[in-house]
Amino acid sequence: MVSDIILNRFKNLYEPNSKFDKKIKEIKFDGWKNFNNHGLPPSDHTSELWKYTNFSKLYNSEFSKTSKKDLELEFTLFDKRKDWNTIYIVDGFYDEKKSIISNEIVLENALNLKNLKYLSNQFGSIAINSENEMIALNSSLMQDPILVSIRNSNKINNLQIIIVNSGENSQSSSFPRLFVEFSPNTKSNIVEMYVNFADNTNKNLTVPVIEYFLREKSEVSHKRIQIDQGNSYYFQFDRILQNEESRFKSTSFSFSGLLSRYDIHSDLHGINSDCSFHGLYITDKNQHQENEISTTHSVERCSSDQMFKGILAGKSRAIFSGKVLVKKNAQKTRAFQKDLNFLLSKAAEVDTKPSLEIYADDVECSHGATAGNIDKNMLFYLQSRGINKDQATSMLIRGFAQEIIEEFQDELLIEYLEKLLDEKIPNLDIEGIM
Amino acid sequence: MLNVKNLKVKVADNNELILNGIDLSVKKGEIHAIMGPNGSGKSTFANVLAGKPDYEIVEGEIYFLSNLINELLPDERSHMGLFLAFQYPSEIPGVRSFQMLKASIDAKKEYYKEKKLSVREFAKLYDSKVKEMGMDIELTKRSLNFGFSGGEKKKNEILQLSILDPTLAILDETDSGLDVDALRTVADGVNAMRSVERSFIIVTHYQRILNYIVPDFVHVLVDGKIVKSGTKDLAIDIENNGYEKIISELGS
Numbered sequence: 001m002v003s004d005i006i007l008n009r010f011k012n013l014y015e016p017n018s019k020f021d022k023k024i025k026e027i028k029f030d031g032w033k034n035f036n037n038h039g040l041p042p043s044d045h046t047s048e049l050w051k052y053t054n055f056s057k058l059y060n061s062e063f064s065k066t067s068k069k070d071l072e073l074e075f076t077l078f079d080k081r082k083d084w085n086t087i088y089i090v091d092g093f094y095d096e097k098k099s100i101i102s103n104e105i106v107l108e109n110a111l112n113l114k115n116l117k118y119l120s121n122q123f124g125s126i127a128i129n130s131e132n133e134m135i136a137l138n139s140s141l142m143q144d145p146i147l148v149s150i151r152n153s154n155k156i157n158n159l160q161i162i163i164v165n166s167g168e169n170s171q172s173s174s175f176p177r178l179f180v181e182f183s184p185n186t187k188s189n190i191v192e193m194y195v196n197f198a199d200n201t202n203k204n205l206t207v208p209v210i211e212y213f214l215r216e217k218s219e220v221s222h223k224r225i226q227i228d229q230g231n232s233y234y235f236q237f238d239r240i241l242q243n244e245e246s247r248f249k250s251t252s253f254s255f256s257g258l259l260s261r262y263d264i265h266s267d268l269h270g271i272n273s274d275c276s277f278h279g280l281y282i283t284d285k286n287q288h289q290e291n292e293i294s295t296t297h298s299v300e301r302c303s304s305d306q307m308f309k310g311i312l313a314g315k316s317r318a319i320f321s322g323k324v325l326v327k328k329n330a331q332k333t334r335a336f337q338k339d340l341n342f343l344l345s346k347a348a349e350v351d352t353k354p355s356l357e358i359y360a361d362d363v364e365c366s367h368g369a370t371a372g373n374i375d376k377n378m379l380f381y382l383q384s385r386g387i388n389k390d391q392a393t394s395m396l397i398r399g400f401a402q403e404i405i406e407e408f409q410d411e412l413l414i415e416y417l418e419k420l421l422d423e424k425i426p427n428l429d430i431e432g433i434m
Numbered sequence: 435m436l437n438v439k440n441l442k443v444k445v446a447d448n449n450e451l452i453l454n455g456i457d458l459s460v461k462k463g464e465i466h467a468i469m470g471p472n473g474s475g476k477s478t479f480a481n482v483l484a485g486k487p488d489y490e491i492v493e494g495e496i497y498f499l500s501n502l503i504n505e506l507l508p509d510e511r512s513h514m515g516l517f518l519a520f521q522y523p524s525e526i527p528g529v530r531s532f533q534m535l536k537a538s539i540d541a542k543k544e545y546y547k548e549k550k551l552s553v554r555e556f557a558k559l560y561d562s563k564v565k566e567m568g569m570d571i572e573l574t575k576r577s578l579n580f581g582f583s584g585g586e587k588k589k590n591e592i593l594q595l596s597i598l599d600p601t602l603a604i605l606d607e608t609d610s611g612l613d614v615d616a617l618r619t620v621a622d623g624v625n626a627m628r629s630v631e632r633s634f635i636i637v638t639h640y641q642r643i644l645n646y647i648v649p650d651f652v653h654v655l656v657d658g659k660i661v662k663s664g665t666k667d668l669a670i671d672i673e674n675n676g677y678e679k680i681i682s683e684l685g686s
Contacts, residue, residue, distance in 0.1 A: 376488070381524040384484050385538040385594065386512035386545075395537065399528025399577070 006039055009062055013141050013173060020110040021117070024145055027124035031139025034129045041133045049132060052319045052351055053261065053290060058233060063173035063205050066091035066143065071166055073098075073197065077416055084158040084191075089208075091166050092143035092174030104152045105159065110145040116181075119147050119213075123179050126211040126267075127239035134235045138209040142177035153185040160191040163208050165232065167198030176208040182218035182246075191413065192224040196232055196257065203258065205233045212238065214246040216270060222250040223408050224279075227420070228257030235261045244270030251407045252279035253417060255424070256289035256318075263292040268302040268330075276305045280404035283316035283348070284428050294323035297330035297360075304334075309404055310341040311397060312348035314429035320352040320369070328359040337367035342400050344374070344430040394425050401425075435633045436460040436483075436602055441494035443482050443658075451492065452478045454658035460602070463630040467644055467669060468637045470655035471677040476637045477521055479655065480606040483635075484518035485511050498602065512538070513545040515601035519591040519608050526578040531590060532560055534578060535597050542598075559597065567593045567623055585616030592623040603627070604635045609643035621646030641673035654680055 014032055018025060040058060041050035071090060078086055085102055088095040094109055101107050108116045123145070129136040150157045163176050182188060190212075198204050214220060228234060234257055240248055254262055266275045275295055283289045295304040306322045320339040337354040354367040374396055382392035401421055408414050436458070443453035452475050460466050470476045482489050483496065485508035496503050503511055526534075536556050543550045551559070564574055567589055579587050588608050595603055605624070609617055624634065624647050636647060644652070644666060652668040653660045654677070662668065662680055672680070 375524070378524045378526050380486050380508060381520065381526070382529075382534065383508035384512055384518050384520075385534060385598070386509050386541045387534070387537050388509045388541065389507070391537065391541070392509075395529055395534070396526065399526055402528030 003039060006059060007036065010035070013063065013065055020145065021113045021120050023120035024110040024123055027129065027139050028142065031129045031136045034136035035133065035140050038133050038136070057259065061171065061203065063171050064169050066169055066172045066174050068093040069166065069168060070097065071168065073164065073166065075162065077412070078160055078162055080412065081160065084160050086160040086162065087146065088162050088164060089176040090164045091168070091172060092176055094144050094146050105157065106149040106151065108147050110147070113147065116147045116149055119149070119179060119181055122213055123147065123211070126213060126241045127209045127237055134207055135209055135237055138175045138177060138207045141175040143175060145177040147179045149181040149183065150186050150188055151183045153183065157186060157188040159188060160193070163194045163206070165196040165198055165204055165206055167196070167202055170202050171204060173205040179211045179213065181213045182215055182220060184215045185217045187219045188221070190220055190222045192222070194226045194228065194234065196228050198232060200231045203231050203233065207235045209237045212240040214240065214242045214248060216244040216246060219247040220249070222248060223410055223413060224250065224252040225413065226254045226256070226260070226262065228255065228260060232257045233259045236263065238264040240266035242266055242268050242270060242273040242275060245272045246270060247273070248275045250277045251404065254279065254281040254289055256281065256283050256287045259288045261290040261292060265294045267296045267298055268304065269298050271299050271301045274303045278307045278404060278407055280309045280401055281318055282311045282424070283313065283318050285314040285316060287316045290319040292321050295335065297324070297326040297333045297335065300329060300331045302330065302333060305336040307338045309400065310350055311344065311401060312341065312350055313344040315347040317349045320350070322354040324356050324365065326358040326360050326363055326365070330360045331362040333360060333363040333365070335363070335365045339369040341371040342397060343371055344397070344428060393430065397425050435462050435499065437497040439495045441496065442492040443478065443489050444492055445488060446490050452658050453482065456660055458653065458660065460633050460635065462633060464651065465634045465636065465647065465649045467649040467652045468635060468655055469639070469652060469669060469672060472639070474655045475658040476655050477606055480518060480604045480637045483604055484508055484516065509541065513542050517595055517598055517600035517603045519595055519603065519605045521607040521610065523579050523587045523591055525580050527580065529578050530576070531574045531578050535560065535594060538598060563593055563596050566596070568619060569593060584611035585613065588612060588616065588620050592620050596623060596627060601631065602633050604637065606637045607639065609638055609640065617643060618646060641669040644669045656681060656684065
């Protein structure tokens with residue numbers, strides 16, 4: 001039974017009479033119906049999907065509505081790339097003034113669909129309301145859904161999606177929603193970034209849902225960065241549908257907030273398609289980061305690989321839940337999974353559960369997970385070269401992270417992340433292990 | 435240079451002594467070989483000199499350049515001019531040889547409150563040493579020792595030796611796992627470093643490397659103790675008759 005108190009709280013945020021396109025309005029209504037049936041995920045470990053998530057804090061919070069605003073925010077990193085298409089979503093609303101969209105891509109919002117009306121049938125079919133409570137919540141409360149179509153197959157398309165929490169309202173909630181279509185034979189670089197301007201006392205809730213629809217032979221290089229220095233709740237869902245011979249290569253970096261979850265899933269739906277999810281998560285203090293990484297092999301001759309690394313300090317907790325489902329018809333599947341963790345304090349905890357569920361019989365699959373401390377021999381090696389213990393420790397942590405950082409293959413992002421790591425790593429709370 | 439007196443050592447959680455009263459004196463410019471059968475404590479001795487924290491000194495003293503270094507950290511010993519070439523160099527993900535050595539040199543300069551080398555100055559030094567060692571420059575761009583063959587790992591140790599320019603270099607079984615060509619390259623690297631100011635301790639199981647790097651003194655370690663000392667002829671005797679002869683002499 002869903003608690004009336006929680007429903008009433010979110011009811012204040014729900015607007016049934018939105019002016020969205022008819023189909024999208026149906027998704028919204030369906031989301032609300034789902035949310036009414038299920039509410040927020042349970043906090044008592046009864047749900048396998050939310051086994052480790054402590055929702056109790058969220059149950060007791062009341063979140064406010066945001067409004068469309070015109071803010072002067074500084075984004076020094078992305079402003080450097082004037083030649084990139086850039087979508088700013090500030091507190092759940094598309095910021096048209098700040099965003100840069102070239103005439104090579106088509107962008108429309110759900111209030112006024114014209115050229116992209118055909119996509120409204122796909123909207124909500126990749127990220128499905130009935131799949132989980134938070135996707136349903138996003139559908140119910142999405143403020144300003146955006147649809148994008150990438151069509152130019154003669155050049156590499158560059159698109160940045162910047163999800164911003166302005167910190168203007170306290171305890172605000174926002175539900176960014178995007179649907180991105182990649183036309184056949186297109187090649188794209190997608191950068192997704194979450195920026196939180198709220199201070200530590202401001203506990204806001206952000207639940208972005210992005211649907212990526214890859215048509216045949218499209219290729220996407222997806223780079224995602226989540227840096228949350230604040231104290232917020234963040235649940236992100238990337239849902240991908242891949243058609244024949246499409247490629248989706250994702251690299252992710254999470255420096256998590258109070259409670260955050262990165263949840264990515266791809267359905268390999270066309271033969272000879274390929275998907276890779278790599279990522280690095282760093283947690284410190286009392287932070288909690290979940291990584292729900294899953295791939296479904298629906299058809300034959302596809303490959304997937306998942307490779308995540310975690311660095312945990314303080315009293316933080318991280319979860320890696322990697323799933324690969326190989327359906328009965330998905331013969332000749334190749335699937336690999338790996339999760340490696342560096343535990344830097346006694347109080348930090350990681351729960352890692354790579355899993356393979358295989359119904360086909362002609363497949364090549366492997367998985368593995370490790371969790372360990374700083375290697376004493378490596379430490380002695382560096383110390384014997386004159387590098388003191390603290391610096392040697394930082395070098396080893398940094399080295400562990402470097403492999404994933406280099407996979408970003410984007411000079412600006414790599415430089416930004418390296419600088420961030422150089423600042424953060426020496427300050428991680430690593431007491432009590434050595 | 436180095437004075438070791440009655441050194442007794444155990445591992446932290448075991449009371450059995452691994453080194454059982456070693457006395458050794460190494461003077462400036464000398465090359466000493468420490469030989470011994472497997473499990474005699476050779477590698478432990480090398481690691482204890484470099485300050486490996488796994489070991490506990492129960493008794494005795496280590497003086498390096500007239501300073502008692504028993505309690506000094508490995509990095510402090512390195513700054514003073516002590517270097518250990520490892521038997522099994524660690525593979526360190528994400529850390530490159532250039533980056534590590536730059537950090538080493540920086541740390542040493544900082545320790546002595548000297549001006550650090552610029553990246554450019556260091557790169558010049560580094561590149562010339564890589565060339566001297568005849569190493570593939572591509573290897574130096576990889577993570578330290580990752581995907582290196584046994585020989586490349588040892589060459590990389592000698593590269594570090596030549597860049598860090600220590601006053602005492604300890605080579606822990608640097609010859610193990612090397613083919614003749616690699617052994618010659620490594621030995622050439624070491625011989626090029628020989629000087630009246632620098633001393634070497636060569637820890638080895640076999641006499642082979644001592645054909646290339648000729649020692650002034652040879653010591654035989656058995657059960658954590660030096661049981662016999664001599665000149666290079668002692669090494670040849672071991673090569674011909676094995677350690678058994680020396681051990682049986684002890685018994686009689």
